[in-house]
Amino acid sequence: MDPLDDQQQAARDWFEALRTRICAAFEAIEREAGSDAAFTFTPWDRADPDGSPGGGGVRGQMNGAVFEKVGVNVSTVGGRFSPEFAASIAGADVDPSFFATGLSLVAHMANPHVPAVHMNTRFITTTKRWFGGGADLNPAIPxxxxTAAFHARLRAACAAHDPTFYPRFSKWAEEYFYLPHRGVSRGVGGIFYDHLEGHFDAHFAFTRDIGEAFLDIFPKIVRARMATPFTEEDRQRLLEFRGRYVEFNLLYDRGTLFGLKTGGNIDAILMSLPPLARWT
Known part of the structure; x- marks a missing residue:
């Protein structure tokens, strides 16, 4: 992979720094619960199909008392898209060379009253450059x-940049995080955005604020619910809900497809899958 330019390096540095802070915040919650669980970090390298170095990343995973399974991954990869996949990526139809750096997080919680969560932010370069990402809450027991607190925090982050962002991006999340074969939403929504291009500084600032908003609100929700008593019926409800999560990520999720199509680390790509799920 060629040396990174200033914008690519700045984005990579931010995603890695945010990963470190999120992992520390989640480990602190485990300490409060009396658990000594900690993240295990596994580096991986990617080879471009032509044999040249293609970057890589670090897969972070923790299995604890509160976070039954949580993955926080950062990857920075580059190379050339396959001709078939390039046709579906903005700017890659002109030149299939690409660069991508980003953070991807999925947390599956032990207590059914604590919502699962997904958060992703990324910067992609082809002949165009753009930021994308979002966060959504996925409670088995809403x-x-x-839900109101999560949306309010994201709404405030959006409003600081553009009054149209939250209405547009929350609707996008509602439409995107949906399982058409079941006619149900994956969760209670959040925001989803993509192809923010043409104004690097402004869109990078917005992407950073989404990361800060997530780091602010989600630990508060976890702490408020993690000691809530639950029944075996609640646990079974959680496992069935996780089955829907699996279906979405394997059938529809763009990030899963992007990782598979660009030679990413399989364990990192599929870290979004829960440790246990149930279909009836």
Whole structure:
């Protein structure tokens, strides 16, 4: 992979720094629960199909008392898209060379009253350059207070940059995180955005604020619910909900497809899958 330019390096540095802070925050919650669980970090390298170095990343995973399974991955990869895949990526139809750096997070929680969560932010370069990402809450047992708090924090982050962002991006999330074969949403929504291009500084600032918003609100929700008593019926409800999560990520998720099509680390790509799930 060629040396990174200033924009690519700045994005990579931010994603790696945010990963470190998120992991520390999640480990602190485990300490509060009396657990000594900690993240294990596994580096991986990617080879471009032509044999040249293609970058790589670090897969971070923790299995604890509160976070039954959480992955926080950062990857920075480059190379050339296959001709078939290039046709579906903005700017790659002109030149299939690409660069991508980003953070991807999925947390599956032990207590059914604590919502699972997904957060991803990324910067992609082809003949165009853009930021994308988002965050969405996925409770097996929805709680209106948690849903309102999560959306309010994302709404505030969006409003600081553009009054149209939250209405546009929350609707995009509602449409994207949907399982058409079941006619249900994956969770209670959040925001989803893509192809923010043409204004690097402004869109990078927005992407950083989404990361900060997530780091602010999600630990608060976890702490509020992690000691809530639950029944075996609640646990079974959680496992069935996770089955829907698996279906979405394997059938529809763009990040999963992007990782597989660009030679990413299989364990990192599929870290979004829960440790246990149930279909009836």
């Amino acid at each position: 709680n209106d207070e948690d």
